[in-house]
Amino acid sequence: MPKEPDGSARPDEPASQRDTATQRGAATEHASAAADADPVISLRGATASLGGRPILRGVDLAVGRGEVVALLGANGSGKSTAVRAVVGQVPLTGGELALFGTPGRRFRDWARVGYVPQRTTAASGVPATVREVVSAGRLARRRFGPPRKADRAAVRRALELVGMADRARDPVGALSGGQHQRVLIARALAGEPELLIMDEPMAGVDLASQEILAGTLREQVAAGTTVLLVLHELGPLEPLIDRAVVLRDGCVVHDGPPPKAVGQHALPGHDHVHPHAAPDAEPIRTGLLT
Ligand SMILES: Nc1ncnc2c1ncn2[C@@H]1O[C@H](COP(=O)(O)OP(=O)(O)OP(=O)(O)O)[C@@H](O)[C@H]1O
Numbered sequence: 001m002p003k004e005p006d007g008s009a010r011p012d013e014p015a016s017q018r019d020t021a022t023q024r025g026a027a028t029e030h031a032s033a034a035a036d037a038d039p040v041i042s043l044r045g046a047t048a049s050l051g052g053r054p055i056l057r058g059v060d061l062a063v064g065r066g067e068v069v070a071l072l073g074a075n076g077s078g079k080s081t082a083v084r085a086v087v088g089q090v091p092l093t094g095g096e097l098a099l100f101g102t103p104g105r106r107f108r109d110w111a112r113v114g115y116v117p118q119r120t121t122a123a124s125g126v127p128a129t130v131r132e133v134v135s136a137g138r139l140a141r142r143r144f145g146p147p148r149k150a151d152r153a154a155v156r157r158a159l160e161l162v163g164m165a166d167r168a169r170d171p172v173g174a175l176s177g178g179q180h181q182r183v184l185i186a187r188a189l190a191g192e193p194e195l196l197i198m199d200e201p202m203a204g205v206d207l208a209s210q211e212i213l214a215g216t217l218r219e220q221v222a223a224g225t226t227v228l229l230v231l232h233e234l235g236p237l238e239p240l241i242d243r244a245v246v247l248r249d250g251c252v253v254h255d256g257p258p259p260k261a262v263g264q265h266a267l268p269g270h271d272h273v274h275p276h277a278a279p280d281a282e283p284i285r286t287g288l289l290t
Pocket residue numbers: 050051055073074075076077078079080081082
């Protein structure tokens with residue numbers, strides 16, 4: 001059925017076809033309203049193992065459209081494994097994953113997802129320029145055709161957002177760790193994702209650059225991007241965080257408001273009152289991030 005770009009039926013169609021088109025338009029609207037109501041990320045009872053050892057032990061994690069959720073927890077609690085499961089890099093041994101309402105095993109729309117992995121030095125051996133690495137983040141949108149004007153503009157804008165436009169021609173091997181991290185973030189932003197998943201984006205990034213990245217993220221959030229961040233402490237991102245999910249030993253021990261002054265709470269041995277405890281109940285001390 002021919003449609004105008006806005007999805008409405010063309011006026012030269014027979015009335016019966018127009019009716020069908022209108023009905024179909026309404027159905028599409030319903031479908032998209034239903035899709036909007038679905039969490040962008042839904043992990044339910046997720047279990048996963050690495051090297052034969054159970055790492056995720058029944059994780060429930062839902063991130064709604066436009067939400068900014070921080071995934072917190074001590075070293076080894078399973079944060080990276082959880083986000084790698086979300087992006088399909090770690091298979092679930094049990095439970096369910098859905099992205100944008102589609103079961104993980106059927107999800108193919110990866111252009112909607114930007115992922116910044118935990119920092120590695122692997123890319124520094126790659127003989128590519130900063131612009132080439134960032135352009136790679138645009139491939140899914142380009143569908144492997146040649147870059148168009150919009151693609152080049154998105155790459156340029158992503159480089160500007162992380163303050164690396166003046167380094168576009170430099171080899172990535174010549175960058176510092178923090179600069180490299182900013183390039184990886186630009187790579188994810190170049191795809192203009194609806195869902196941005198970042199694993200410790202501030203690790204190894206100096207304070208000035210952290211502020212730049214926080215500003216970048218603020219813009220993304222204002223534009224409606226859904227964000228899941230693995231963090232050790234909220235730092236300059238704190239004002240952006242809607243909700244915190246804390247893992248310990250592969251289980252969720254907190255899902256609610258971000259723990260206050262998490263920087264101090266992150267110190268080993270610091271206890272935290274569980275937010276779901278009834279007001280008159282004996283406080284449950286979880287030691288959230290330890
Ligand atoms: N490829 C692997 N093979 C076996 N075990 C692994 C592998 N990758 C991670 N692990 C183990 O899984 C556990 C969870 O690791 P994960 O990286 O998810 O934790 P994390 O919470 O992200 O930690 P950190 O804060 O240190 O990044 C750790 O005990 C780790 O040793």
